[in-house]
Amino acid sequence: xxxxxxxxxxxxxxxxxxxxxxxxxxxxxxxxxxxxxxxxxxxxxxxxxxxxxxxxxxxxxxxxxxxxxxxxxxxxxxxxxxxxxxxxxxxxxxxxxxxxxxxxxxxxxx
Amino acid sequence: xxxxxxxxxxxxxxxxxxxxxxxxxxxxxxxxxxxxxxxxxxxxxxxxxxxxxxxxxxxxxxxxxxxxxxxxxxxxxxxxxxxxxxxxxxxxxxxxxxxxx
Amino acid sequence: xxxxxxxxxxxxxxxxxxxxxxxxxxxxxxxxxxxxxxxxxxxxxxxxxxxxxxxxxxxxxxxxxxxxxxxxxxxxxxxxxxxxxxxxxxxxxxxxxxxxxxxxxxxxxxxxxxxxxxxxxxxxxxxxxxxxxxxx
Numbered sequence: 001x002x003x004x005x006x007x008x009x010x011x012x013x014x015x016x017x018x019x020x021x022x023x024x025x026x027x028x029x030x031x032x033x034x035x036x037x038x039x040x041x042x043x044x045x046x047x048x049x050x051x052x053x054x055x056x057x058x059x060x061x062x063x064x065x066x067x068x069x070x071x072x073x074x075x076x077x078x079x080x081x082x083x084x085x086x087x088x089x090x091x092x093x094x095x096x097x098x099x100x101x102x103x104x105x106x107x108x109x110x
Numbered sequence: 111x112x113x114x115x116x117x118x119x120x121x122x123x124x125x126x127x128x129x130x131x132x133x134x135x136x137x138x139x140x141x142x143x144x145x146x147x148x149x150x151x152x153x154x155x156x157x158x159x160x161x162x163x164x165x166x167x168x169x170x171x172x173x174x175x176x177x178x179x180x181x182x183x184x185x186x187x188x189x190x191x192x193x194x195x196x197x198x199x200x201x202x203x204x205x206x207x208x209x210x211x
Numbered sequence: 212x213x214x215x216x217x218x219x220x221x222x223x224x225x226x227x228x229x230x231x232x233x234x235x236x237x238x239x240x241x242x243x244x245x246x247x248x249x250x251x252x253x254x255x256x257x258x259x260x261x262x263x264x265x266x267x268x269x270x271x272x273x274x275x276x277x278x279x280x281x282x283x284x285x286x287x288x289x290x291x292x293x294x295x296x297x298x299x300x301x302x303x304x305x306x307x308x309x310x311x312x313x314x315x316x317x318x319x320x321x322x323x324x325x326x327x328x329x330x331x332x333x334x335x336x337x338x339x340x341x342x343x344x345x346x347x
Contacts (some may be wrong), residue, residue: 040266058282059274066285107241120226123257145229148260153302173270177228179263179277184302191234 005031017099021055024102032100036091044088044100050074051101061103064094112137114204118144118211121156126210128159136165139200141192143171148179152186161188171197217342218249218347223258225347226267233261236338236347237239241279244286251290251341253334255297258347261304262293264309282332284313289325296331 001012005027011019016032018024029048033040040048050071054062062070064082072080079085085093094106116135121127127142127149134140140160142149149156150170160168168189175182175191182191192200201207221240225232244250254262261280268275283291291311298304311325329337338344 057278059276059278060241060282062282062285063241065245066282070285091284118229120229120260123226145226145257148226148257148301151302154300157302169277174228177268177271177273177275178226178260179264179266179307181265 003028003031015099015105017104018102021102021104024029024052028102029100036096038090040100044097045081046075047071047085047088047093047097048101051097051103055101055103059078061098061101062094062104063106064092067094067106111206112139112204114138114200114207115140116207116209117142117146117149120145121149125126127156129208131159131163134166135162139167139169139204141169141171141197142189143174143197144192145169147174147180148177150185150189151180152184157186157189158169160186169196169200216247216249218251218340219243219343219345220338220341221250221252222338222344222346223252223254223261224256226257227266228271228273232347234274235256236323236345237276237279239345239347240283240288241286244288250288251292251337252288253292253294253338255294255331255334257297257301259293259297259301259303259308262291262308262311263303264307280309280311283311284325287313289313289315289323291325291327292334292337293326293328294331294334295328298328 001010001014002026003012004061010023010028013019018028051061054070067081068082089096100104115130115138115200117127117130117140127146130140147170169192170185170189172191172193185191221236223233223236227233236314240252266277305328308326312322313325314320315323
């Protein structure tokens with residue numbers, strides 16, 4: 001599978017996650033969001049960027065409860081809760097946001 | 111006949127290094143790489159055996175040391191740290207390569 | 212502690228890059244952490260090499276997964292037992308290992324060390340005390 005952006009092809013796995021993390025660019029997230037009928041706002045980008053930083057530091061995509069806790073610590077309690085995160089990413093802040101961020105499927109999401 | 115012996119298993123898990131040391135003759139070379147590099151850390155039973163082995167040249171692959179977090183100052187005296195290019199030339203300089211896997 | 216919580220121990224006895232065991236173990240630990248059990252990790256024999264600091268795999272074209280051990284605290288995995296004898300036999304000491312910490316929820320989020328160096332005899336007692344052992 002692959003997604004096409006301005007004639008450039010990005011390879012994805014059968015669940016739609018980017019095959020090569022290093023291929024990622026913001027346009028990938030935009031294209032994936034469009035397919036999910038989602039308009040990316042600054043609030044979405046805050047979480048997507050947070051995930052990319054988390055991966056850079058720990059080399060894993062965090063499980064959703066770990067993400068929630070970590071967001072709370074970094075961005076404040078009003079953002080570090082499932083209600084806020086699910087409102088932004090209705091298909092699951094772990095799975096959907098990680099996919100937009102170009103990360104693999106979260107480790108520890110069952 | 112000169113031989114390059116290669117060892118890529120940890121001396122603490124497998125007997126590859128012990129066997130290699132038992133068979134390596136004077137004039138031959140021993141190169142430790144992958145998990146074999148753990149045999150080069152000073153102050154262990156393995157480096158004692160290496161020090162007791164006269165006439166054999168010992169080498170360890172630098173990139174595998176780095177990957178495993180083993181700094182160069184941890185490598186026992188008398189063991190030369192080499193890169194991939196030197197690995198290739200050692201293989202070419204010797205008459206044959208014997209791998210202890 | 213409720214009765215359905217079991218003591219799970221993951222036994223790590225392999226060096227990190229020569230085989231896939233170390234990374235597989237770490238992934239299973241992170242996945243298993245979702246089950247809210249009493250989890251601990253044991254590092255003995257060549258397993259102690261997994262925690263050596265300063266790993267840099269750029270030269271061997273492999274993923275450096277040592278930073279992932281730092282995430283264990285986020286997953287509430289806070290007990291990493293490292294056997295003293297295994298370190299010493301390999302010319303290593305606690306100073307050669309990555310500092311790993313967690314924040315203790317029950318102690319005002321104080322930062323505490325996850326790594327506990329224990330003797331072989333102590334390790335045997337800790338193992339004896341477990342309900343389930345996973346070996347890697």
